[in-house]
Each structure stands twice: as structure tokens, then as C-alpha cells.
Amino acid sequence: MQWITIFQKELLENARNFKWIWVPLVFILLSVMDPLTTYYMPVLLDNFGNLPEGAQINIPTPPPPEVFWMSFSQLNVLGILVVLLMSMGLISAERKSGVSEMVLVKPVSYTSYVTAKFVSTLLLTLISAFIGLLASWYYVNLLFGEIPFSYYIGSVSFYSVWLMFIVSISIILNTAFRTPGLVGFLSIAALLLASAINSVFKTRIEWLPPQINAYIKGYLSTGSITDDLWITAFLTIGVTVILLVASVFILRKKELAA
Amino acid sequence: MNIQEIFQAVPWVIIAPILLIESILLIVALIDLARNDSPNGPKWLWVLIIILMNIIGPILYFIIGRRQD
């Protein structure tokens, strides 16, 4: 099947250029950074901080869910930056170089081309997030106190929906522009804009995609999946689907050779 | 405080995995650079960036240094 062919090619490409190694590793580093520094800060200050003799450091230990959430926050900034930068040339670079001309002159469906690239990038992103956050969950359990494993599964699953939305933003900009740098810049801008819109309207519309983060954070501390979380998740999936359909449409409209 | 005390104060059980990840990133980036026919920018500069800039260097190389084709 064609879809599988393109998907396999993407997997192979990500293996050959080591993305399957470095992206998960970067996600692990980003995820464990905050729990470790939070825990060791007092110890490190104590040992290396040249504090006056007898000085007491009194930093209250935050509750485990809060520490675990720090990892999500970290991924939301640097992790997403990595995802957007690594996927900025996903389609645009192929169009710019002209490889897409060679591929799309074969009887390839545009839908397969776009969705296979979407799924392969999403898969890499999700696996990286699952591994990174698993490492974070492990350290939080070790250093701060127990968080049930089901919380890890639940929170990361809903977080995947958010990541899905982010990858689809990159995809649509990839089909609209043929300069990878511009795609990277615009997708970062689009995401900032989405967050800004959310913070302005969140009191009136409570289910905009960026709001899912607040609900995941709430879930981590209470352990209950609220209706708001469900609704936001479904709406985010809906927006993602719309973005993908629009991407296919844009690519079909674009003349590949201009 | 002497070297020994500093050494003992470092929580190795926890730091070791991070050092491991760092070194894998560094090695993989160097291998890829060696196989890269046309990196974005001079090769020697990337070698320096990868080796000297802890963690960030390899990531920068993967994102900017390899041409996307």
C-alpha cells in the first residue's frame, strides 16, 4: 500500500539521520532537568554555595505532582521548539529541492503523502515524550514521593493530543510555504499566537487547544479526568483533523513546479 | 573543601545516566558529521561546537548543521 510505503520511507529516513536516537535523548534530558535541579538545588547550594557557616537553607519541597508538571512545562517550551525545528523541512524542503516533483509525479495520493509524514513525525514525537516523561516520573517517585503510574499514563495520553495539534500546525505551514526556515519561524509564531488567544479568551471559551495544559495539570493533582479535559481533547483532535484536511487541500492547489 | 569531598557530594547514581545521554548525543552527532557530505557551514566549526557546547552543541548540529534533503 502506498501510505505504508511513504510511512516506511519516513521511518527509515528518521533512522538514517539519527532522529530516532537524538530526539528521545533530548526529551529525556529536558524532562529530568527540573526534577533533578529542584531536588539537588539545596544540596548543591549547601556544598558549593559558599554560604556562611551555619546558614540554613529552607526551600520547601514541592509536592510530587507539581514537580512532575515541571517536566511538561519544560517540554512545552524547549521540547516543542525541537519538534517544530526538526519538522520545519518535512514537506517544504522536499518541495524546495524538487524531490517532491519526482515523488508526486508518480500516482501518489496527496492525502497519503501528507498523512504519512504527519503520522511518522507524530510517532517520533510521542515516543520521545513517553520516554522522557517516564524518566521524569521515575525520578519524581524516587526523590519526591509517589505518583501512581496510572497518572503518568493518563497525563501523557492527554498531552499526546496537544502534541498532535502542534505537529499538525507544522504540517499545514509546510504545505503552504517552501522555505524551511520560514515554516519554522511561522509555526513558532502560530503557537505563541494560539497561546495568546487562549489566555485572552479562556474565561469565555474554556476549551481552546492550549487550555488542555491547564486541565492536564489539574488532573495530575486531583487524579480525576474532568469534562473540560475531555471536551478540550476532542476539540483539539477536531482542529487537528481540520488542519490536516486543509493541508492536503493546499498542497493539491499548489503547483508543485512554479 | 577538597576534591574528594566534592566528588563524594555528587550524586553519581543520578548524574551517571545524564552523563551517558550527553556522551551518546556527542558521539552520534560526530558520527553523523563525519558521514555528512555537505554540512551547513564548515565541518571543523561543527566539530568544535559539538564538543565544546555541552548538550546544546549536538542538538544545534542536528537541527541546523545537517542539510535537509
Next chain:
Amino acid sequence: MAFVSVDQLSKTFDKTAVIKDLSFQLEKGKCVSLLGQNGAGKTTTLRMLSGLMKPTKGTISIDGASPSSDIRSFIGYLPQHPVFHNWMTGKEFLVYVGRLAHLSKKEATTRAESLLKQVGIEDAKNRRIGKYSGGMKQRLGIAQAMIHKPKLIMLDEPVSSLDPVGRREVLTLLEELKQETTVLFSTHILSDAEEVSDELLLLHDGHIVESGTMDDLQSQHDSTRIDLSFSKEAHAFEVPISQIDSVENVQREGNQLHIYAKNIENARTEILKLASEQDWPMTKFEVSRTSLEDLFMKVVNQ
């Protein structure tokens, strides 16, 4: 019904018409060259035929297929500057595009192997494409266009970027392809067109100015040329000659004049009359069959 029929094709970019009411037909099994200068619209024409670009107006039909069907299944296309996934090996790429053209994995692999042999890059099949030379890439490009046994294969300037050796090899390859399928290739070099193609479409400024088989074109423009040489600069004689009714076009090359005429008998009489009346220092008078080169020049200069 013609195998490929192009009707009233036009393409406009930002209000500039690049292709103007282009119509032509291709017969099955022929090797046709699309000849024209750079900028004449060859690439745009081929891209529209391959489905990469949509015509502003006009229709293209291939082998009677309905316009709504995916013509990409029937055609193979080699862009002017083929670009590949440089991280793949030649064989991997061929299998990949073969699978995209709905071949099974097994079919794609067998087909890839035989094409690699046919285009002569079998030794390099497991090397990364990034390491290929220009000529090897061109041949891999031809192989990828042939992978799904297309009914029509289109090649955009397949030899122009190659050195003489590579050019010879690719031209020989074209001779082979001709036996298997219908070939349409563009070129700005007349001798390449003359060498391999059965028919010629002469494209200039977005429309076809001449078309037909080599023989047709030869006879159509037969012996309409008179070459004159003078013992001095021929400038002074250009004007009186161009005023002769039957003369269509006069070209000057130093001491020589090339005269194209509608009626060669009449032109000859008139020129000889002028020459004897005005006592021209003529050193040579020759009536010759026009070569395609002349035709090309004549058409382009119109």
C-alpha cells in the same frame, strides 16, 4: 484517435502568457522532440503534460483516458534537474518510486534491478545517491521514470547538462527506450533532436511554429535557400535583394548572404539579373537544400 492529444493549451504566470494555444498530437511508439530555445516554454509544456502544473486553459488527453483519471499512472517524467533523496541508495530509491507507482515489493525490486542494469549504474546501486555524479543521477532519473513501464515517457533536457561522453551514453539509451515506449523529450540542441527523434515540434515563444517528421520538414522547406558570396562586405547587397518579391528573409554573415525565398526559380532569376546589371563582385552562387539548423534559425528569427 491520437495517443496524446493536446488541445489549445495555455499557461499564464502573473499575466504573462508563457504558453499560447498550444495544440499537437503524438502517435504511439514515436520518439518526438520538443525543440526550442531556452525560455520557449518547453519545461512548462512538459510539466503540464505530467500533471505537475495545471493549464490555465486547454485540455490534455492521453490514450483516450478520461480527463478526470490520474494520468500520472501512464507517464514517466524526468525533470530537467533531477533531485533525489540523497540519503537513499540508487536501488532503494527505484524500489521506493516503484512502490509508489503501485508495483508490489517484488515487482519493484525486479524492475529496479533490471533498470539499473539497463541504464548502466548497476555497480553503484548500493551507494548513496549523494555520492553519484551528474551523469549517474541523470541515468537514475531515466530509470525512475521508466520504473512502472509508462506508456509515455517525458524527459526534460535529458542531455544538456552532460559532458560529451555522458551525452552520447544517454542518447544511446534514448534509442533503446524508443523501442519500448512513446518518448517526448525537450532539447535546445538541434543535433540531439535530429539524431534520435522521429518527429519534431518546434516551439518558439509559447507556441508551435513547425511540426512534423524530419522528412516532411525537409521537403517543406526544401531548397529555399540561396547562398551568395562576395569579394567584399555583403552589406550593400542585402537591401536590393530583400526587396525582391519572392524573397522572404536575408541573413548576412560577413561576405556571405543566405537568402530564403518562396519561389526559388523566380528569386534566382531576379538575383542574377541584379548582379549582372549592377556588376556585383560575386564569387559564389549556390542553391542549397536547407538543413534543419537553417529552419530552426529561420523560425526563431521570424
